[in-house]
Amino acid sequence: MNERVRWEKDFLGKLPLPEDAYYGIQSLRASLNFPISGLRNPESMLKAVVIIKKAAALTNKKLKRLDASIAEGIIEACDEILEGGLREQFIVDAFQMGAGTAFHMNCNEVIANRAAEIRGGRKGDYEKVHPNDHVNMGQSTNDVFPTAMRLALLSLVRDECQPALEEMEDAFRRKAVEFEDVVKSGRTHLQDAVPIRLGQEFKAYAETLSRGRAFLAHSAASLLALGIGGSAVGTGLNTSEEYAASMVSELASLTRFPLEKAEDLREAMQSMRPLTEVAAALRNLAVELNRIANDLRLLASGPKTGLSEIVLPAVAPGSSAMPGKVNPSMLEMLNMVCYQIIGCDLAVTGAAQAGQLELNVMMPVIIFNLDFMIRILSNALKEVKKRCIEGIKADAERCRLYAEKSIALVTVLSPSIGYQKSADLFKKVLSSGKTLREIIESEGLLTEKEMKIFYDRRRMTEPGILFHPKRKKK
Numbered sequence: 186m187n188e189r190v191r192w193e194k195d196f197l198g199k200l201p202l203p204e205d206a207y208y209g210i211q212s213l214r215a216s217l218n219f220p221i222s223g224l225r226n227p228e229s230m231l232k233a234v235v236i237i238k239k240a241a242a243l244t245n246k247k248l249k250r251l252d253a254s255i256a257e258g259i260i261e262a263c264d265e266i267l268e269g270g271l272r273e274q275f276i277v278d279a280f281q282m283g284a285g286t287a288f289h290m291n292c293n294e295v296i297a298n299r300a301a302e303i304r305g306g307r308k309g310d311y312e313k314v315h316p317n318d319h320v321n322m323g324q325s326t327n328d329v330f331p332t333a334m335r336l337a338l339l340s341l342v343r344d345e346c347q348p349a350l351e352e353m354e355d356a357f358r359r360k361a362v363e364f365e366d367v368v369k370s371g372r373t374h375l376q377d378a379v380p381i382r383l384g385q386e387f388k389a390y391a392e393t394l395s396r397g398r399a400f401l402a403h404s405a406a407s408l409l410a411l412g413i414g415g416s417a418v419g420t421g422l423n424t425s426e427e428y429a430a431s432m433v434s435e436l437a438s439l440t441r442f443p444l445e446k447a448e449d450l451r452e453a454m455q456s457m458r459p460l461t462e463v464a465a466a467l468r469n470l471a472v473e474l475n476r477i478a479n480d481l482r483l484l485a486s487g488p489k490t491g492l493s494e495i496v497l498p499a500v501a502p503g504s505s506a507m508p509g510k511v512n513p514s515m516l517e518m519l520n521m522v523c524y525q526i527i528g529c530d531l532a533v534t535g536a537a538q539a540g541q542l543e544l545n546v547m548m549p550v551i552i553f554n555l556d557f558m559i560r561i562l563s564n565a566l567k568e569v570k571k572r573c574i575e576g577i578k579a580d581a582e583r584c585r586l587y588a589e590k591s592i593a594l595v596t597v598l599s600p601s602i603g604y605q606k607s608a609d610l611f612k613k614v615l616s617s618g619k620t621l622r623e624i625i626e627s628e629g630l631l632t633e634k635e636m637k638i639f640y641d642r643r644r645m646t647e648p649g650i651l652f653h654p655k656r657k658k659k
Contacts, residue, residue, distance in 0.1 A: 188203055188204075189203075190202060190203060190204055191203075191204050191308065193209055193210035193213075193309055195211065195214075197214070200213055200214070204308070205308070206298075206308065207295040208275075208295055208298075209290075209297070209298065209309070209316060210294075211294060211316075212287070212290060212291040213276075214287075215278075215281055215282065215288075215290075216276045216278070218282070218287075219277070219278045219281045220278065221279075221281075222278055222279055222280050224278065224279040224280075224553075225276075226275065226281075226285075226549070226552075226553070227557075229337035229341050229556050230288070230333055230334070231266070231275060231292070232337070233337040233340070234288075234289065234292045234329065234330075234333045235263045235267055235296070236263070236436065236439050237324075237329055237332060237333055237336070237432075237436065238292065238293070238296055239259070239260055239263035239267075239435075240435035240439055241321075241323060241324055241432065242256040242257075242259040242260050242263070242320075243256070243260065244323075244431040244432050245323060248428065251322055254304060255304070255313075258300035258304045258313075259296060259300045259319065259320055261300070262296045262297075262299035262300040262303060263296060265299065266295070266299075274295045275291055277291045279549065279553045280553075281549055284326050284544060284545075284546045285326060285330040286326045289329055289330060294316045296314075296316075297311065297314045297315060297320045298314075300313070300314040300319075300320070301314045323425075324413075324416070325417040327415070327417055327418065327419075327454055327543070327544050328413050328414065328416055328417075328450070328453075328454060329413070330549075331412055331454055331457075331545075332412060332436075333552075334460060334548060334552045335408040335409075335411060335459065336436070336440060337552060338408055338460065338463055338555060338559075339408050339409070339442050341559045341560070342463070343405075346401065346467075347402065348563075349562070349566035349567050350398040350401070350470070350566060351398065352566070352567070352570055353394055353570045353574065354394040354398065356570045357390045357391035357574065358388065358391040359575075360384075360387045360577060361385070361387040361391060362384065363384070364383035364384035364386075364387055364579050366382070366643065367383040367579045367581045367584050368381075368382055368584065368588050368642045369381060369494055369584035369585075369587055370590070370591040370593070371593075377590075377593045378591070378593045379591070379593050379596050379597070380588045380594075380642045380643075380645045382643070382646045383494070383495070383579055386480075393473050393477065394474075397469060400466050401463070401466040401467065401470065403466075404459075404463045404465065404466040405466075407459040407462055408460075408463070409443060409444050409445055410445055410453060410459075411432075411433055411436065411444055411446060411447055412447045412451075412453025413429060413432045414428050414429025414432055414433075414450060415451065415454050418451070418543040419449075419453070419454045420450075421450065429446055430446055433445060455540060455542070455543060455544065456545075457540065457545050457548070457551060460551055461534060464529070464530045464533040464554075464558065465530065467530065467555075467558045467559065467562060468526060468530035471522075471530075471562070472523070472527070474519060475524070478516040478517075478519045478520050479516075481497070481516055481573075482513045485513055493580060494580055494584050494587070495578065497511075497576070497577060498572060498573060498577070500514050500572050500573075501514055515569045515572050516573060518565060518569070519569050522561050522562060525561060526558045526561070526562060529555070529557060532550060536550050536551045537551060585642075592611050592614050592615060594639075594645075595607045595608075595610050595611045595621065597639065598630065598631075610624065610630075622640075
């Protein structure tokens with residue numbers, strides 16, 4: 186039995202659509218033209234575009250440009266979609282025609298057909314509700330899409346990324362307190378250095394995330410200025426003088442963001458600067474998280490032939506060949522996510538500079554990558570925090586032994602005997618087979634009281650020179 190169809194027409198001709206489809210002919214053409222990735226446009230963008238359509242219906246109704254019953258049908262259709270309905274009707278591939286026109290029209294058509302039903306009509310009855318004339322009244326893809334990108338990112342940063350970063354930061358701070366008294370050898374250039382506390386290392390990781398999170402919030406603030414109302418080229422053609430301000434007001438009410446009208450609607454349409462700022466903040470976070478993950482992998486290396494100063498929770502068998510092997514799997518996953526984010530940032534940067542004159546037509550790939558960056562980063566942070574950071578244990582005895590063995594402890598003598606003599610002492614310890622303590626005692630470099638201070642390793646992890654000829658000894 187043949188599927189029942191309806192026919193729709195545009196200026197290119199006619200096409201048959203499934204009778205029960207809420208999408209229309211432009212969506213169908215896009216699905217036929219762009220069977221590229223099998224990936225759909227981000228959910229965050231769908232919600233953002235639909236919120237804009239709802240705001241436009243409210244605005245045009247208030248300005249008496251749109252019949253109240255049509256506006257109410259559009260608003261009800263938008264609410265259904267925002268609540269999760271009709272997801273299978275958004276059929277346009279993420280890699281599509283420039284500027285996102287295909288996805289935008291997919292949204293317009295679905296909303297129009299559902300609104301027509303709500304008003305007592307049927308799908309394809311564009312006399313009841315038209316995708317362009319009614320749903321898209323006063324708008325263009327060219328101001329809707331960049332506005333939707335900003336709204337989508339604001340929501341993702343607020344609801345997904347910032348909470349995940351805060352939770353990871355808090356987990357590191359709790360570990361910093363737990364490891365406050367675990368003294369270990371510091372390492373610079375992967376060589377022995379003076380002592381540091383494990384808690385100090387973890388506190389530094391927390392501070393890194395705090396600063397990265399603040400930079401992300403600062404970057405996201407530039408998304409608050411919207412170019413909606415610019416219409417086709419940023420001049421506001423086919424809109425009233427009140428339209429842009431009213432749209433921003435409605436969107437602020439719907440999203441609970443302190444939105445504002447961009448000072449220059451053309452700049453807001455042409456420039457992807459606010460989006461590249463967010464991408465840069467995400468890239469910076471990825472760089473830092475990658476470094477931290479590598480640090481933790483080094484500290485956990487072993488268990489018998491590595492540093493093994495910390496023990497990570499075991500989450501899965503680590504080898505198909507070596508029984509009992511456990512790997513730092515959660516941190517390896519975080520590494521991969523970080524590399525992916527760095528690559529996505531490059532795609533965003535390239536696409537952002539590819540705009541010409543009044544429009545950047547590469548917007549779909551920009552938001553696809555930014556949405557992906559935030560989602561994988563947020564998910565990775567949640568899982569690493571839960572399955573790795575919270576369960577880290579310190580091997581305090583091993584840390585202590587490394588701190589005791591570090592010849593870099595001669596550094597504490599430098600203010601007293603000088604850099605060169607300290608370097609000679611380092612070489613003597615390394616070549617003689619004797620311990621630093623034995624040589625210090627045999628050469629009478631410190632008094633008995635100073636020796637006790639010298640072996641207070643925790644004291645070496647705070648400011649203050651222990652042995653200095655100009656300093657009174659307590």
